[in-house]
Amino acid sequence: MLAGAKRGEVIMLLKVENLKKYFGNIRSVDGVSFSIQKGETLGLVGESGCGKTTTGRTIIKLYEPTEGRIIYGGQDITSLTPDEMLSFRKKIQMIFQDPYASLNPRMTAGDIIREAMIIHRIPRDEQQDRVNHLLRLVGLNSEQAGRYPHEFSGGQRQRIGIARALAVEPELIICDEPISALDVSIQAQIVNMLEDLQHELGLTYLFIAHDLSMVRHISSRVAVMYLGRIVELAESEELYASPKHPYTVSLLSSIPIPDPDKSDSRETTALQGEIPSALNPPSGCTFHTRCPKAKPECSMLKTQLADTGNGHFCACPFV
Amino acid sequence: MSFFTSAGEVKAVNDVSFHVGKGEVLGIVGESGSGKSAAVLSVMGLKGSAGKITGGSILFDGQDMNSLNMRDIRGRRISMIFQDPMTSLNPVLSVKYQLEESLRRHHWKGDIHARALEMLERVGIVPASERIMQYPHEFSGGQRQRIMIAMAMICEPELLIADEPTTALDVTVQAQILDLMKALQKDSGMSVILITHDLGVIAGMADRILVMYGGQVMEQGTRREIFYSTAHPYTQGLLRSVPNPDSPKERLIPIEGQPPDLLNPPEGCPYVKRCPEAMRICLHRKPENISLSDTHSYSCWLGQKGVK
Numbered sequence: 180m181l182a183g184a185k186r187g188e189v190i191m192l193l194k195v196e197n198l199k200k201y202f203g204n205i206r207s208v209d210g211v212s213f214s215i216q217k218g219e220t221l222g223l224v225g226e227s228g229c230g231k232t233t234t235g236r237t238i239i240k241l242y243e244p245t246e247g248r249i250i251y252g253g254q255d256i257t258s259l260t261p262d263e264m265l266s267f268r269k270k271i272q273m274i275f276q277d278p279y280a281s282l283n284p285r286m287t288a289g290d291i292i293r294e295a296m297i298i299h300r301i302p303r304d305e306q307q308d309r310v311n312h313l314l315r316l317v318g319l320n321s322e323q324a325g326r327y328p329h330e331f332s333g334g335q336r337q338r339i340g341i342a343r344a345l346a347v348e349p350e351l352i353i354c355d356e357p358i359s360a361l362d363v364s365i366q367a368q369i370v371n372m373l374e375d376l377q378h379e380l381g382l383t384y385l386f387i388a389h390d391l392s393m394v395r396h397i398s399s400r401v402a403v404m405y406l407g408r409i410v411e412l413a414e415s416e417e418l419y420a421s422p423k424h425p426y427t428v429s430l431l432s433s434i435p436i437p438d439p440d441k442s443d444s445r446e447t448t449a450l451q452g453e454i455p456s457a458l459n460p461p462s463g464c465t466f467h468t469r470c471p472k473a474k475p476e477c478s479m480l481k482t483q484l485a486d487t488g489n490g491h492f493c494a495c496p497f498v
Numbered sequence: 499m500s501f502f503t504s505a506g507e508v509k510a511v512n513d514v515s516f517h518v519g520k521g522e523v524l525g526i527v528g529e530s531g532s533g534k535s536a537a538v539l540s541v542m543g544l545k546g547s548a549g550k551i552t553g554g555s556i557l558f559d560g561q562d563m564n565s566l567n568m569r570d571i572r573g574r575r576i577s578m579i580f581q582d583p584m585t586s587l588n589p590v591l592s593v594k595y596q597l598e599e600s601l602r603r604h605h606w607k608g609d610i611h612a613r614a615l616e617m618l619e620r621v622g623i624v625p626a627s628e629r630i631m632q633y634p635h636e637f638s639g640g641q642r643q644r645i646m647i648a649m650a651m652i653c654e655p656e657l658l659i660a661d662e663p664t665t666a667l668d669v670t671v672q673a674q675i676l677d678l679m680k681a682l683q684k685d686s687g688m689s690v691i692l693i694t695h696d697l698g699v700i701a702g703m704a705d706r707i708l709v710m711y712g713g714q715v716m717e718q719g720t721r722r723e724i725f726y727s728t729a730h731p732y733t734q735g736l737l738r739s740v741p742n743p744d745s746p747k748e749r750l751i752p753i754e755g756q757p758p759d760l761l762n763p764p765e766g767c768p769y770v771k772r773c774p775e776a777m778r779i780c781l782h783r784k785p786e787n788i789s790l791s792d793t794h795s796y797s798c799w800l801g802q803k804g805v806k
Contacts, residue, residue, distance in 0.1 A: 226668035332756045333530075362529035363695060364772075367739035367752030374749075389669065396741040396750070419746070433673035435698025437740055439721045442702040449677055450670040453638045 190217040191253075192351055192383050193238070198247035200230075200237045205457045207233040209407035210247070212484070215351070220377070220384040222398030222415065224391055224430075226454050230407040231387045235353045238385070239271050240264055251351075269299050272344035276356035278336035282328040288314070288339050289324030295346040313342040318372060334365035338372070345376070351383045358393065370397055391434050395419050400490075403427050406465040407457055409484060413491040423493040425472050464495070472497065499540045501548045508760045510536035512713040513554075518657065523683065523690045525704025525721070527697065527736075531757055533713035534693045538659050541691075542578055543568035559656070573600040577650040581662035583642035587634040593618070594630045597649055604653050617648040621678060640671035644678065651682060658683075659691045664699065676703060697740060701725060706793065709733045712758040712768025719794035729788075729796040732769045767799070775800055 193215040200208040208230040215221045223231045236242050238249055240256070249257045256267050275281035282291055289310050296306050311321035317338040328336055337357060344352055354373070358366040370393060376382060388394050394401060395415055402412040403426065411424040422428045429450040436442045452469050455461055461468045467477035474497070484492040499511040511533040518524045528534040540551055543563070556563040558576070572578075577600075580586040588596060597614040606613060618626040621644040623637075634642055643663065650658055660679065664672040676699065683690055694700055700707055700721070707724040709717045709732065717730040728734050735753040742748055755772040764770050770780040779799050788801040 226670065334756065362757065363697070363736060364529060364739050364753035365757075367750035368754070371750055371752060391669065392741045392743065392746070395746045416746075429670060433669045435672075435676075435696060435702050436743060437697035437701050437725070437737065438743070439701045439725050441743070442698070447673060447677075449673045451674075453640050453671055454668070 191215075192217045192251070193385075194248075194250040195234075195238065196248040196250070198234065198237060198249065199245045200233050200242055201245045206407050206460060207457055208237060209457075209460075211404070211407070211409055212247075213402055213409065213412060215383055215385060217350070217383055218377075218381055219399040220386050220397055222394040222401040223385060223387045223404060224389060224394050224401060225404035226389065226430075228406075228454055228457060229404040230457070231404050232355055234404070235273070235355050235385060235387050239268070239273055239353055265299070269347045270349055271351045271353065272347065272349040273353045273355060274337075274340050274344050274357045277360050278333050278340055279328075279360070281340055282336055284328050287325050287327055288319070288331070288342075291328075291339060292324075292342050292346050295343055299347045301347070309346065313345055316345065316376070317342045318368075332365075333361050334368060337361060337369055341369075341372070341376070345380070348380075349382070351385065353385045353387070355387045356389070357386075359388065359390065366393065373397070391431065403430065406454065406460050408465065408482075408494065409492075410466065410482075410494045411492065412484065414489070417489065417491055423487060423491065423498040424466075424495045425470050425498075426466050429471070466495075499536055499545060499549060499551045501536075501546075502550060503548060506761050509763060510549075510713050510760065511540065512763075514710070514713070514715050515554075516708050516715065516718065518689045518691055520656075520689055521687045523692060523703055523705045525700040525707045526691060526693045526710060527695065527700050527707060528710035529695055529757060531712075531760060532710040534710050535661055536713075537710070538578075538661065538691055538693060542572060542576065542659065544578075570604070573650075573655075574604040574653045575655055576657045576659065577653070577655040578659040578661065579643070579646045579650045579663050581665050583639060583646050583666070584634075586646060587642055589634050592631055592633055593637075593645055597630070597645075597652060600649065600653055606653065613652065617652045618645070620682070621645070621648045622674075623648070640667055640674065643667060643671075643675055647675075647678065647682070651686070651688075654686065655688060657689045657691070659693070661693045662695070663692070665694070665696070672699075679703070697737065709736070712763060713760060714768055715797065716769065717794075717796035719791070723791065723794040727790070727794065729790060729794070729801070730798050731773050731775050731800070733796075735772075735774075767797070 191214050196212050198208055198211045211234055225231045237244050244257060248255055251267060292310050292313055293306050310324055314321050314324060319335065319338055358369050361369060377384060386394060386397055398415045401415050401418050402409045405426050411427045419431065422431055432447045450469055455468060463478040463480040464482045467473045482494045484494050487493050501508040501510055514537055526534045539545055541556055594614060598610050601610045601613060615626045615630060618630055623629050623641060623644055664675050667675060692703055704721050707719065707721050708715055711732050716732045724733060728737060738751040739753055753772050758768050766782050767780045767785055770776045777799055785797045785799045787795050787797050789795045
């Protein structure tokens with residue numbers, strides 16, 4: 180368990196084994212395995228419909244997993260009842276994409292942050308001090324506690340969402356596209372704040388996003404998802420410098436570069452077609468229908484993440 | 499241009515001047531509320547009932563647009579594609595109907611159906627003869643945006659306005675659509691106004707760039723001038739707030755503060771409250787335009803001599 184761990188030792192905070200989540204016939208998450216070490220940021224990237232959000236929500240058990248295991252701090256939480264789950268929800272919190280939709284418009288900022296404390300039975304006399312402390316922690320001030328969400332800008336609302344997540348002193352925060360709805364100049368504010376909070380409070384992040392350059396910036400390791408599966412996982416710098424899976428290669432070469440000369444001189448491998456439906460995914464390697472390097476046998480291939488050395492995992496056997 | 503709302507007058511676009519040359523791609527970059535969309539909606543005469551142009555003029559091909567019948571211009575000589583291909587196509591009409599509609603409206607000389615098929619094929623929707631009979635819901639997001647582009651270009655417009663055309667799309671699909679737009683622009687020699695908040699998209703697509711903030715133009719220049727000889731503190735702040743591809747782990751430098759409230763805009767420069775180099779004069783007086791080259795200019799008191 181966590182308490183007995185020595186300094187400098189790598190502690191597995193979360194381990195996900197062969198996680199599956201089907202909605203009827205739709206295989207949103209189809210056998211995902213990874214682990215997150217205490218204090219690191221694992222980036223989870225992929226295009227819409229790849230299952231990255233569903234993975235995050237299944238871990239926190241907003242969705243009941245169809246198959247697989249979720250192990251938190253050494254304990255299997257896959258089949259806990261909602262009551263038993265309560266104490267784990269305190270340790271795992273979530274930040275959502277849309278700061279407009281994820282705050283109750285009829286509650287004040289202070290009440291939104293306090294609500295989590297009430298649910299998790301934090302003594303009443305401590306609550307107000309903590310609300311004020313949290314507001315300051317996320318760069319707002321305690322006078323703003325009495326205001327309603329519509330009185331804040333998008334970036335400020337996201338700060339309230341973060342304060343709410345921090346209210347119960349979690350260890351792991353699942354950040355589901357926390358900056359996608361924000362303006363460029365505000366994104367950097369929020370990312371810097373998440374980094375500072377991680378440093379100060381020893382937080383661990385699962386950072387789900389489709390903005391690949393921001394994920395590279397914030398993550399220690401990155402997992403790339405395609406149609407419900409992880410196709411590649413590696414240290415952030417390793418993945419961006421030498422991607423192995425053909426999907427990762429195409430994905431990275433599609434990121435627009437904010438530099439005219441570099442943008443003109445680079446070679447792009449524009450991928451054909453779009454992500455197929457998870458209702459009827461392609462056989463074998465699910466990427467073979469769009470893969471620029473597909474071979475005939477790929478449509479029958481059972482792909483699996485394999486270690487290619489240095490903690491770099493890739494699901495394509497031909498690289 | 500202003501929007502008159504129940505809360506008061508919103509000066510969405512304030513004293514904005516720009517031009518687009520023939521065959522040129524002009525990029526307009528800005529954040530939400532910067533007035534980038536409002537500026538081109540007024541070009542199209544699509545300002546809505548709350549919107550009103552309170553001053554200035556728009557010239558198209560040398561003619562004042564107030565004297566032109568916009569209904570004959572829109573879709574024919576100037577056309578537009580929007581951010582969201584889901585809501586800008588009519589769900590109850592076939593793609594064939596929607597493609598041919600503007601050909602009919604503008605009295606296309608030639609075979610209307612053949613032209614619709616040709617255009618659909620050109621944007622990569624195949625087999626065109628079968629797919630043209632289908633309805634918007636039978637297409638993916640990227641394909642719908644291709645259909646939008648086909649519709650916009652079917653009458654061979656001289657100017658195409660693209661308002662965040664790839665923002666709703668995934669990055670690999672975005673790359674396809676941008677490649678397609680580039681190819682079509684080269685083939686037809688039309689002019690393009692591309693509106694986006696994505697600095698990467700603008701760096702790859704635009705010949706010239708207009709940087710907007712708080713309803714005003716902060717800086718304009720060729721894309722090399724904007725990216726490599728950045729003059730305005732806002733443009734500098736914007737470029738610094740995205741990760742540097744050469745040192746991706748370096749701490750980001752955000753622009754502090756919040757976007758301006760357009761109902762109560764600052765008297766002087768709209769950027770004054772967030773500008774790290776703001777001076778007293780910036781609060782009260784609008785800066786004048788400073789020319790750095792034939793193509794490059796910016797609006798800031800910093801460049802004016804003897805100002806404190």
